[in-house]
Amino acid sequence: xxxxxxxxxxxxxxxxxxxxxxxxxxxxxxxxxxxxxxxxxxxxxxxxxxxxxxxxxxxxxxxxxxxxxxxxxxxxxxxxxxxxxxxxxxxxxxxxxxxxxxxxxxxxxxxxxxxxxxxxxxxxxxxxxxxxxxxxxxxxxxxxxxxxxxxxxxxxxxxxxxxxxxxxxxxxxxxxxxxxxx
Amino acid sequence: xxxxxxxxxxxxxxxxxxxxxxxxxxxxxxxxxxxxxxxxxxxxxxxxxxxxxxxxxxxxxxxxxxxxxxxxxxxxxxxxxxxxxxxxxxxxxxxxxxxxxxxxxxxxxxxxxxxxxxxxxxx
Numbered sequence: 001x002x003x004x005x006x007x008x009x010x011x012x013x014x015x016x017x018x019x020x021x022x023x024x025x026x027x028x029x030x031x032x033x034x035x036x037x038x039x040x041x042x043x044x045x046x047x048x049x050x051x052x053x054x055x056x057x058x059x060x061x062x063x064x065x066x067x068x069x070x071x072x073x074x075x076x077x078x079x080x081x082x083x084x085x086x087x088x089x090x091x092x093x094x095x096x097x098x099x100x101x102x103x104x105x106x107x108x109x110x111x112x113x114x115x116x117x118x119x120x121x122x123x124x125x126x127x128x129x130x131x132x133x134x135x136x137x138x139x140x141x142x143x144x145x146x147x148x149x150x151x152x153x154x155x156x157x158x159x160x161x162x163x164x165x166x167x168x169x170x171x172x173x174x175x176x177x178x179x180x181x182x
Numbered sequence: 183x184x185x186x187x188x189x190x191x192x193x194x195x196x197x198x199x200x201x202x203x204x205x206x207x208x209x210x211x212x213x214x215x216x217x218x219x220x221x222x223x224x225x226x227x228x229x230x231x232x233x234x235x236x237x238x239x240x241x242x243x244x245x246x247x248x249x250x251x252x253x254x255x256x257x258x259x260x261x262x263x264x265x266x267x268x269x270x271x272x273x274x275x276x277x278x279x280x281x282x283x284x285x286x287x288x289x290x291x292x293x294x295x296x297x298x299x300x301x302x303x304x305x
Contacts, residue, residue, distance in 0.1 A: 002219050009211045010200040023207060031214035038222035118202070121195050140189030141196045168185040171192070182191040 001042070004049045005034050012057055015137050018125050019061045020068075029064055033057040054142060055152045058134060065130070117180050124174040128167050131155075135163035136171070 009030060016026035033056045041052055125133060131153070138149040139160070149164075150157045175182070203211070281288055290296050 001222050002215065005215045005218060009215055010203050010208070011196075013203060013207065013211055014196070014200045027207065027210050027214065030211065031217065034214055034218035035221055038218040042222050042224070114198075118195055118199050121192065122199055125196075136189070137196075140186075141193055143193075164189075165185055168188045172188055182188070182195070 001038060001049075004046065004053075005037075008050070008053060009034070011141065012053070015057065015141075016061060018122070018133060018137070019130065020064055021126055025064060025068075029057070029060045033060045036060075050142070051144070051148055051152065054138060054144065058138075058152055061134075120175065120178050120180055121171075124171050127174070128170060131159075132163045132167035132170065135160050136167035139164050140168075 012030045012033065013026055016029040017023060020026055020029065033053065036056050037049070037053050041049075044052060125136070128136065134153055135149060138144045138152055139146070144152065146157045146160050149160045153160060153163075
């Protein structure tokens, strides 16, 4: 259990930060999620822990939103970043370039550039609508399959696919607008 | 680039973002984990059938038979104690009779010197 928690705590923290945009609350959420997992599911096989923990974590994030009533924060950011609405610029994923480099910064200038890219990605992820961000994080960061993601999110597999598709297109559009290639 | 490709390209960046968590946050996360582990009790499996956690039977994932097995040791203990109490049941009347039929009068046992003599190790 301890090894599992150690392996996920930072990712869980970043997920919570992306969701609530505030580190103190994110720490509280992660602590709450870890405590719930340890208290309520001590006898679960290790293979079940990732899915269980994600479900608990996402519920804790939702509880936070219910309590603090700040659901509209991301929609404001969405408007500022121009993520909402459809346009006729084509599919941003079609023009995203893929760099085959190892992503290891060689010089201070490269490191600076990478930190700027990372900050831009974080901002773009934070600006995603809640369900899109949740689906994207679970599918592509936690590497859950569509069925598992649907279970964690409590929705249909079709909804997961829709949320993921919208999230990837929105992120690609923002990054392309900033001239960022992954 | 399709969606899956894009997602897989984002993952290393997100991993890097998680790895770059500040020292203070990392320390607090570690403290939170230790707090969670304080609440965690390693499950105890008895004969592979039951799980006991902090003195509470966790029978959520076991069949009715397995749940019944949890109480088997307790039932066995009660049965053994009951049997033993039946076996040890000596009749006080028998003791009185043995005492009265001895050559030694009962009053002798009230004599302090005789009792101390009985307590001495013999030859």
